[in-house]
Amino acid sequence: MDNIGLVGAASVLAAGLAIGIGGIGSGVGEGHAANAALKAIAQQPDEAGNITKTLFVCMAMIESTAIYAFVITMIILFANPFWDHVINLAGK
Amino acid sequence: MVENFDAIIIFHIFGFGINATIFSTWIVMAILLILAKLATKDLSNSIDGKVSRLQIAMEAIVKGINDQIREASGTNPMIFMPMIGTFFLFIGVSNLLSIIPWFMPPTASLSTTVSYAMCVAIAMPYYGIKHVGIVRYLKKYIEPTPIMLPFNIIGDIASIFSLAVRLYGNVLSGCVIGTILLSLAPYLIPLPLQILGLLTGTIQAYIFSMLAIMYISSIGLEEENKLIR
Numbered sequence: 001m002d003n004i005g006l007v008g009a010a011s012v013l014a015a016g017l018a019i020g021i022g023g024i025g026s027g028v029g030e031g032h033a034a035n036a037a038l039k040a041i042a043q044q045p046d047e048a049g050n051i052t053k054t055l056f057v058c059m060a061m062i063e064s065t066a067i068y069a070f071v072i073t074m075i076i077l078f079a080n081p082f083w084d085h086v087i088n089l090a091g092k
Numbered sequence: 093m094v095e096n097f098d099a100i101i102i103f104h105i106f107g108f109g110i111n112a113t114i115f116s117t118w119i120v121m122a123i124l125l126i127l128a129k130l131a132t133k134d135l136s137n138s139i140d141g142k143v144s145r146l147q148i149a150m151e152a153i154v155k156g157i158n159d160q161i162r163e164a165s166g167t168n169p170m171i172f173m174p175m176i177g178t179f180f181l182f183i184g185v186s187n188l189l190s191i192i193p194w195f196m197p198p199t200a201s202l203s204t205t206v207s208y209a210m211c212v213a214i215a216m217p218y219y220g221i222k223h224v225g226i227v228r229y230l231k232k233y234i235e236p237t238p239i240m241l242p243f244n245i246i247g248d249i250a251s252i253f254s255l256a257v258r259l260y261g262n263v264l265s266g267c268v269i270g271t272i273l274l275s276l277a278p279y280l281i282p283l284p285l286q287i288l289g290l291l292t293g294t295i296q297a298y299i300f301s302m303l304a305i306m307y308i309s310s311i312g313l314e315e316e317n318k319l320i321r
Binding site: 056057060061063064067068070071074 | 254257258260261262264265268292295296298299302
């Protein structure tokens with residue numbers, strides 16, 4: 001395989017792996033948070049509004065690891081520096 | 093394919109290319125300014141019984157932000173109100189406007205979010221040194237032991253960076269998912285995700301301002317400012 005094909009294939013594979021593996025941790029974490037929040041709401045339904053508000057904030061913070069993975073994926077797919085480098089070399 | 097709003101030049105002023113991010117920033121600024129001007133045009137204190145609806149709405153928003161800042165920082169909220177309130181209103185409005193077709197939310201550009209995070213990075217030492225003094229502020233970096241100095245510095249930089257990337261990634265992911273679904277199954281399928289985008293946009297605005305106030309007040313302002321409260 002030539003260099004362009006190699007870089008392209010590696011980039012696509014890396015993008016898929018990045019968002020796939022990056023999503024796992026965030027998904028498990030959000031599941032734990034939702035589990036705890038549902039248990040808390042079941043025990044004290046009066047505090048449901050407060051717990052839900054805190055849950056949303058926590059969810060968004062847990063989610064940020066997946067968001068980092070997403071940003072890296074977007075960089076690899078659409079603004080890949082290695083791909084540009086290889087294309088530049090091939091153009092010469 | 094990916095929304096790079098910094099690369100789209102809308103028009104030129106005096107030879108400077110005005111890109112889509114700056115243009116939509118101006119739109120949001122204009123909306124906020126006009127709303128604030130209209131709401132404060134004829135303020136009244138309800139003694140004569142006439143308060144405009146807009147004024148009540150604005151008072152509710154300002155009161156809500158005030159309460160949240162007081163809860164999070166434990167100090168007189170008016171110290172942080174101009175900065176944090178602006179962050180919340182601006183990010184909230186620009187995220188909410190992202191459901192309008194062809195509107196490019198300024199928060200979906202990394203340059204915007206990084207500049208907001210830089211504001212927080214400047215505000216952290218500013219408020220810290222102003223309220224607890226430079227010695228106590230710098231002492232927070234060698235706590236609990238001086239060995240932790242590099243980790244504390246890295247932690248500060250990472251928290252600022254994560255503040256920027258979190259907002260950018262969330263808004264951008266909403267845009268990208270919208271675009272992809274629009275090309276796969278147009279008209280009806282993207283709608284629920286757009287509605288979810290409204291929720292996440294508001295929550296992200298809330299989180300950005302809350303994290304900013306937490307970083308700024310992490311030095312322990314509340315002990316010094318008990319009296320003001």
